[in-house]
Amino acid sequence: MSTATPTAPTTVPSPRPTEPSQSRAARARRWLLAPKTLIIAAVAAIIGYLALVPLYYLVWGTFFDETGFSFGGFSRAYSANGIGDLISNSLLFAVGSAFLALVMGTGLAYLNVRTDVPFKPLFFAASMIPLIIPGILYTVAWIFLASPDIGLLNKALEPILGPGFFDVFTIWGMIWVEGGHLSPIVFLLMVAAFRSMDPSLEESALMSGASRITTFRKVTVPLIRPAIVAAILIMVVRSLESFEVPALLGLQNGIYVFTSRIYFVLRSYPQDLASAGALALGLLLVAVIGVFLSNRAGKNSKNYQTVTGKGFRPRPIELGRWRPVAGALIVLYFLLTVIAPLLVLLYTSMLKFYRAPSAEAFKSMTLDNYRELTNLSQAGTALKNSLVLGLGTATVVMLFMSIAAWIVVRSKSRLRMVIDQLSFVPLVIPGLVLGLALSFVYLRSPIPIYGTLFILLIAYVTRYMPYGMRYAVTSMQQISGELEESAQVSGASWWQTFRRVILPLLAPGLVAGFIYILVVSFRELSSSILLYSPGKEVLSILIFEQFENGQFTVLAALGVVMVLTLVVLVTVAYKLGAKVGLKSD
C-alpha cells in the first residue's frame, strides 16, 4: 500500500549524473545519514507512531459504525440532557481548579527555589504528596474532613462557625480538592523555570526602587510566562478529564461534568465508543488551540531566554523579616492540603471501619490493614513492576521529549508544529481507548509484545508523553541559542552539543518531568487494567481491587505505603537532580 520510504530522497539521481548534481546528491546522502538527521527523524517517527495509533482508533470508532460513516456519536454526546449545565460546570470546574493550582504551585515553587525558606528537601517532597495520594483516597479523605454532616473540620469549628460551614459537595469544594491535587504539576514546572532564571534581573529591578511585589509582577512573571501557559494548558485539560472528584463530590448534588458522561458511555455494553470519542475529540480541539496559543506565547523566545552565555548563580533571596510570614504560610498550606488529608488516611488505615475520632476509636486501632497488605497475592511483584515501569517510562519519555523539544523550539523544520501537536494528543485519549488500540495492534503484531511488560511501557510512554513534552519545551524556551552556537563554533558535533550543553542545561525541567511521570505512572489504571497479564501486575491493579470489593481501610493503608515509598524516591531524585545542571548556592 505504501510506496514512500524514508530513504527515497526528493532528487532521484539520473543515470549519468553531471558533476555538480553528483556532489549535491552526495551531500544529501551524507546529510541524511548524519546522526542529527537520523536521531531527529527517529524521534519524530516514534512520537508520530505513538500518538497516531490511538488517535486513528479513536477517530475511526467515533465516525464509523456497522452502517458506515456517521455523526451519531456527536449527536448522542452533545445532545445529552442538560448539556448547557454540563459545559458551564465543566468550564467553571476546570478553570477554577487550574487557577487555584497555579496560585498555590507557583507560590510554593517561588519560595522553595528563590528564597531562603528552611527545610527545602522536606518541603519539596511534601509538595508532591497531594500528587502521590491516589485521587480516590484524596477525595474521600476530604469527604471525611469537610462533609457538612460528618466532616471533622466542620465538627471542630462548629462552635465558631456554626454547623456545616464547609461543604465539599459543591463546585467550590470540588475546585478546592482538584486544585490541591493538581498543584504539584504547577509546582514542578515552576521549580524548573525558577531554577533556570537569572536573579540579576530581579535584583536590578529591586535596585532601581521597585517593590518586591512590583518586581514579581513586572519581572518574574513575564520571564516565566511559557511555564505559566504550559501549566494552565495541562491543568485545564487535566481537570476537564478528572474523574474521581466529579464522581465522588459532584454527583452527590447532581453537578455533572464531561468526564462523568465519558465514563458512563464507556461503561455500558455495547460500549458507545462513538460518543466517548466525540467527547474526547471536543477535548482535543481545546488542547490543539491551547498548544497553538502556548507556542505563540513562547514565540518571542528571546524574551524568556534566561540561560545565556552570561554566567549566573541562582542565589536565593533573603526573606529577612518576611521569613516568619513565609514560614507561617507554608505551614498553613501544608496543614490544609497535605497534613490534614494524610492524617485522615493514616487514622483510617488503622481502623476496622471509619468512625469519628473518639477514645473508643483510638483504642480499637491496629496494624491489621498493613498486615493484610502483605498477604495480598502479587503485592511484591506489583511493587517491582510498578517501579520498573515508573522509572523506565520517566527515563524514556524525558529523553525523547528533550530531543523533541529541541526540534520544536530550535529547528526550522516545518514539521515542528506537527510534532508539538502530536505529542499532546494522548492527553485527551481516554485510557480505555488507548488500551483497546494497543491491544488491537499488538495482538496482530509479529513482534511478541502482547502479554509482556513492554506493552505497558508503550502505553505509559504514550500517556505521559504530553507532560514530558510540556516540561521539556518550557525549559528549552529558557535556554538561549547562543550557547549551542558557541559549542558548534568550537567544533562540537550536534550530538556532542546536545549531550554536553543542552541536556545539562535542561536538567531542572527534565528532573521535574521525571519526578512527575514517576509518580503518576504508579497510579495509571485505565489502560493498565486491559493490557497487563498474569505475573505482570502493577500496583494500581491492587488498588483497584481493593476499591472494587474490599475494604476502604486497607485501601487507606495501601495509600500510606505508596506515599512513603514515593516520598523516598522523590527525595532521592531531587537530591540527584540538584547535582547536575545549574547549581544554586
Added chain:
Amino acid sequence: MRSLVATRAAAAVTAALLLAACGGSPTSSDKGSSDSNASANTDATDTYDRINAMSGQERTDELVKCAEEEGALSIYTSNTDIDDVVSGFEDNYDIDTSVYRGNSESVLQRVLQEQKAKFFGNDVIETNALELNVSQSEGYLAEYKSELRDAVRKEGQAEGWTATRFNTFVVGWNTDLVKPGEEPKSLEELADPKWAGKVSMEVGDVDWFTALYQYFVDEKGMSEDEALGVFKKIAANSKITKGHTVQGELLSAGEFAVTVSSYSHTIDKAAADGAPVAWRPASGTPVQPVVVRPNGIGLMKSATNPCAAMLFVDWELTGGQDVFAEKFRVGATEAAAKAIADLEVVPVPEKELLDNGQKWDDLYAEVTDSASN
C-alpha cells in the same frame, strides 16, 4: 533545501510506520468469528462433549487425570475473591493456574479483542452475567454439564455459563442513625419526605433499578409513570454516590442513614468488623424483594486446557462455595445461598438489559438526575 528534505524524510517515515500499524479498520467487528472459533479448536469441544457425557465417580476420575495431564489453566475474571479459590484449587490439584483480574468491562473487552485476533489467552471466563451473556452470544462459550450445575439455584443455570455466586442488592442502614423499629419496611417507604437527605443511591446500579422497576410494573400493578415516580421521589431524598465500597464506608461513617442498593456482602463484612450497619432488622424481615445478579463462569470453546477448565468450574461449585461464604458472599448452590433462601428474590433481567441497555441507562440517569440539590 535542507529543511525541505528533512520534512519529507520524516513525513515518509511517519507515513510508512502508520500504514504498517493500522492495516485495517480497528473497530469494525469481525463478523463470523463464531464459526472460525468453533473450528479453531475442535479438540476442546470434543473434550467437553466427552466429559459432559459422563457422570459420577467415572467423570471425576477422568476429569482429574486429564486436567493434571494438561497441567495448566488460564482464568480471566472480575472476581476479587479469586485468590483463595485458586490457592485451594492448586492445593488439591497439580495444575499451574494463572489469573487475569480486571473489572467486568475489561475482562469482556480483553476476551473480545483476543478472540477477534485469534489469540486464545484463556480457558475460562468468570465474570458478571451481562458480560457472560455477550460472550455466549458471540459464540465463545461451550456447554458445561454436571450434577454440580444441577444443584445451582435456577437463576444461575444460564445458557452457556453457570453461576458461582450471587451479588445481592439489599437496603442497608446505619444502626446509629436508624433506631430499632424505625428501619424501612419497603423501598417505597423511602420515597417519603421524612427520609429527605438521608438516603443514598449508587449512580451505576442500572441493573438493580431495571429489576425493581419491572417488578413494580409487572408484579405490583403500577403504571410505568407510577414506578418511575417512586424512584424519582427516592432520588429526591438521596445523595448520589459512586462505587459500592466508598458508599459502604460512608454508610458506616454516617454520611447517610440508608442505602438502597448495597451488596449484602459489603454490609455483612462491615458489620462483622463492628461497623454500625445492617440490612436485616433486629426483629422482622429485611426490605424485600432483594435483587440478585448472578456472577458465573463459562468454558471457552478455544481453551487449550479444556479439562482443567471444567475441573475448575467443578471446584468453584464445591470448595469455592466455602471460600465465598467466608467472604460473606451469597453462593450459587441452594446450600450456599441460604442467606436469601427465605426472601423474595428478583433476578436482574439480563436479556432486557442486553437488548435495550441504552433505554434503561437513560431512564436511570433521569432518576438520579432528580436527586436533591
